[in-house]
Amino acid sequence: MEREEKIEKFAEFLREFYYKDLATAVFEGRKSIQVDFSSLDKFDPELADELLENPEENIRLFEEAIEQIDLPRRTKLRIRLFNIPETNHIRIRDIRAEHIGKLLCVDGIVKRASEVRPEVAEITFECPDCGNRITVIQPEKEKMIKVPTKCDCGCRGGFKQVDQKFYDARWIAIEEPFELTTGERPSEIMVYLKEDLTSPRMRNKTDPGNRIKVIGILKEIPRRVTKSRKSRQMEILIDANNVEPVEVEWEELVIDPEEEKKIKELAKDPKIYEKLIASLAPSMYGLEDVKLAIILQLFGGVPKVLPDGTRIRGDIHILLVGDPASGKSQLMQLTSKLIPRGKYVSGRGVTGAGLTATVVRDEQFLGGWVLEAGALVMANKSICAIDEFSKVSPQDRVALQEAMSLGTISIAKASIVATLPAQTSILAGGNPKLGRFDPYIPIREQIDVDDVLLSRFDLKFALRDVPNPERDAVLADHILKMRFGEKEVTP
Numbered sequence: 001m002e003r004e005e006k007i008e009k010f011a012e013f014l015r016e017f018y019y020k021d022l023a024t025a026v027f028e029g030r031k032s033i034q035v036d037f038s039s040l041d042k043f044d045p046e047l048a049d050e051l052l053e054n055p056e057e058n059i060r061l062f063e064e065a066i067e068q069i070d071l072p073r074r075t076k077l078r079i080r081l082f083n084i085p086e087t088n089h090i091r092i093r094d095i096r097a098e099h100i101g102k103l104l105c106v107d108g109i110v111k112r113a114s115e116v117r118p119e120v121a122e123i124t125f126e127c128p129d130c131g132n133r134i135t136v137i138q139p140e141k142e143k144m145i146k147v148p149t150k151c152d153c154g155c156r157g158g159f160k161q162v163d164q165k166f167y168d169a170r171w172i173a174i175e176e177p178f179e180l181t182t183g184e185r186p187s188e189i190m191v192y193l194k195e196d197l198t199s200p201r202m203r204n205k206t207d208p209g210n211r212i213k214v215i216g217i218l219k220e221i222p223r224r225v226t227k228s229r230k231s232r233q234m235e236i237l238i239d240a241n242n243v244e245p246v247e248v249e250w251e252e253l254v255i256d257p258e259e260e261k262k263i264k265e266l267a268k269d270p271k272i273y274e275k276l277i278a279s280l281a282p283s284m285y286g287l288e289d290v291k292l293a294i295i296l297q298l299f300g301g302v303p304k305v306l307p308d309g310t311r312i313r314g315d316i317h318i319l320l321v322g323d324p325a326s327g328k329s330q331l332m333q334l335t336s337k338l339i340p341r342g343k344y345v346s347g348r349g350v351t352g353a354g355l356t357a358t359v360v361r362d363e364q365f366l367g368g369w370v371l372e373a374g375a376l377v378m379a380n381k382s383i384c385a386i387d388e389f390s391k392v393s394p395q396d397r398v399a400l401q402e403a404m405s406l407g408t409i410s411i412a413k414a415s416i417v418a419t420l421p422a423q424t425s426i427l428a429g430g431n432p433k434l435g436r437f438d439p440y441i442p443i444r445e446q447i448d449v450d451d452v453l454l455s456r457f458d459l460k461f462a463l464r465d466v467p468n469p470e471r472d473a474v475l476a477d478h479i480l481k482m483r484f485g486e487k488e489v490t491p
Contacts, residue, residue: 010065013043026071031196032078055103055217080242092176093187105215108174110208112372116198118166125159127151168198172206190237205245209378216240247340281334284327285478293318293459294335297425313407320429321447322463323436328429332385341382343375347391352399359413369414376403376422383425390430390448404456437464
């Protein structure tokens with residue numbers, strides 16, 4: 001398909017399906033429009049396949065087609081694609097050389113991010129001999145400024161820089177979500193964001209801790225061995241075309257009038273606590289007091305700032321210590337999924353740096369030392385469930401003390417001195433020292449947590465599996481009905 005024919009077809013598609021969106025974007029001063037790839041596939045399958053195979057050139061033609069449409073005023077708009085085919089959804093660990101130059105969609109959690117900085121898009125030079133102006137597009141793959149080599153008049157040097165155009169850019173590193181890694185080390189990839197993908201709203205969505213889907217073009221850049229030599233081995237990155245948040249942020253939760261009416265009705269219900277308890281893990285029998293405590297933790301307290309500036313936290317911290325198979329892990333994992341930004345970590349794989357924050361060096365993409373947020377920072381204003389709390393080493397547990405009492409994490413490493421917000425409720429769980437509770441030893445002596453950290457937990461539960469024939473029979477009956485589908489579980 002010829003270039004002009006493609007532009008004409010893209011323009012026809014936009015006139016038919018997206019004219020109103022284009023006019024609205026121009027009127028509101030937006031810099032891009034969202035285009036559903038499936039609608040393009042229905043309009044012209046051949047054109048859609050061309051876009052997947054050679055996205056860089058075809059997206060450029062797509063954006064050129066906007067100039068052929070009669071709009072209220074002339075403006076440059078970017079095309080942001082979504083809903084691309086499932087065959088182009090690739091796990092980070094499965095990316096190979098055959099995918100370079102193709103349009104992909106990857107799912108991941110933002111691990112670290114650079115600041116938003118301006119980059120030069122193009123520079124205009126003036127010839128010292130004839131005064132001719134030469135515009136040079138600056139390639140994204142290179143960090144050094146590209147200058148013209150020769151003017152039409154024959155001049156080969158001394159060009160004067162007279163004008164330049166900028167755009168905002170940002171680098172982020174994303175890694176695979178834990179449910180996709182199946183026990184292996186999560187793979188990660190760098191993502192390059194630019195222009196309206198770095199707006200204040202989009203910056204919040206691409207900060208560390210957020211889970212996102214990135215649609216973009218896989219590109220390669222050579223590794224530098226020295227300043228003048230490049231390696232045969234390539235680094236890969238995704239030049240993002242669009243970013244979609246997977247999780248809903250607190251600020252994005254919209255309560256419609258019907259939901260508001262239901263909430264007010266529930267608030268007047270005298271049995272509201274019983275209903276909330278029955279709605280949390282209904283498949284788990286009993287544990288009413290623990291469920292009520294977790295529900296109150298999810299709602300949270302009210303932080304107070306006293307006249308002298310002292311802040312009293314509103315986050316509730318809960319410690320569950322119990323015999324094996326008492327339902328702690330299931331309850332914690334489920335709770336972490338109930339609210340936005342909730343995180344779940346477990347066992348000896350937890351370190352102080354992984355919980356709080358650490359500093360890593362990345363010269364090629366992020367330009368030096370950068371902060372890498374841990375689980376508590378990622379779960380700011382949410383909940384972090386720490387399973388097998390007793391298996392976390394005492395040195396790593398010390399890192400929790402500031403976060404639990406003050407709601408902040410202070411770090412001073414390399415050239416970075418920072419205080420990060422960590423207003424996070426902690427739900428920790430573990431087993432007693434001997435594996436099970438001994439009825440002849442005081443409970444406090446069986447909890448392997450030091451007094452300083454233990455004092456920061458507002459509620460401590462000792463979950464004992466005491467043999468009781470009547471209760472065990474009811475519990476066994478509940479489990480059997482659940483397993484064989486005789487009993488429907490409805491929150």
